[in-house]
Amino acid sequence: MSAEKPATQLPEYWEFVESTQERIRAEFPDADLAANRLMMSLNRASSTVTYDFEASIHRPGGSTWAGFRLLLALWVSGPLGPHQIATATGMSRAAVSSLSNTLEGRGLIRRTPSSEDRRHITLALTEDGEAAIRRDFQAQNSRESEWAAGLAPAEVETLARLLEKLMQHRSSFGGLARR
């Protein structure tokens, strides 16, 4: 056996957050340490979880994290225009456009022009696309559940609520969002 290092890899990754705190404390006494710790943890937690989903589910199934997100938007909301998908997923319109080419090539979505406004098009799941998102969603949700099992149910609820509260504060100081 030779691929058994995750147990040592993660601690070092997280220890770096503490090393950073120490360095900042020494170098910038006025810095907001609590905010820095929060943002580093937020980023690392998100990256770690996303990487796990992509590596354990989406790539082995021949798909990608980005593709999953776009298909999910169509599954949840029904046929949408690229602009609406961009809003729902947080991608840029250019990213949606590019990704749509890939998914259309794989036969998972279909583009149809609008007859009312010829600037518009609509994207919709094909049958294969619907089957793919149902399968991938269930696989990912199982994985999500395994991750969340590390916290008590009340903690899961608290964590989600605090994340949402943090985001709701954005507009009050002009945080930037995608166009």
Place this chain on the structure above:
Amino acid sequence: MSAEKPATQLPEYWEFVESTQERIRAEFPDADLAANRLMMSLNRASSTVTYDFEASIHRPGGSTWAGFRLLLALWVSGPLGPHQIATATGMSRAAVSSLSNTLEGRGLIRRTPSSEDRRHITLALTEDGEAAIRRDFQAQNSRESEWAAGLAPAEVETLARLLEKLMQHRSSFGGLARR
């Protein structure tokens, strides 16, 4: 004025989390809704914050989020080899290698071969690199502080702690990490 839409953009982005919950509830009654909500919120919060840092600080300063993270690792820990940087930042070794080319070209880091083990090289900040990371760190920390101001200090602490707890659970079920 015409670029004043963030106030309507973000809500729709977050409403999608709830739409997803409803769809899942209807379609997969056995799904773990709480876990799904947590993971969607985690991802969205992280993406939103990171995008804001990149758009408001790093890109305007001619740098990038990825570059910032690498420079920060060197500033916190002193000269490191690519492998150590990969571990500390969570990037792959290939990503560190590629990004190092960019940063070296911009005069922010320096590569020096090791005399002991000729497979090793060491990356270190140049004077310009040190000045850049100090400037960018302070700018980003101010922004981090603005974000965190949306929560009470105790909530900031709780949020960071729960994120860390969530991650510590990873190894107990075999979550995947970068190599």
Place this chain on the structure above:
DNA sequence: TATTGATAGTCAAGAGTTTGATTATATTTG
């Protein structure tokens, strides 16, 4: 000592993202 295996860094190909420009179509307004 010679081979075998592990480790460090890089390269190559492909996917996704960003910003800024471009094209086509609608809407507003002088």
Place this chain on the structure above:
DNA sequence: CAAATATAATCAAACTCTTGACTATCAATA
């Protein structure tokens, strides 16, 4: 009604990231 403005989607170029392969070097061992 015509011209200016706005909107939708896409394109183009540059970056970052990932996986998998490759080269060089060191360590272990037969």
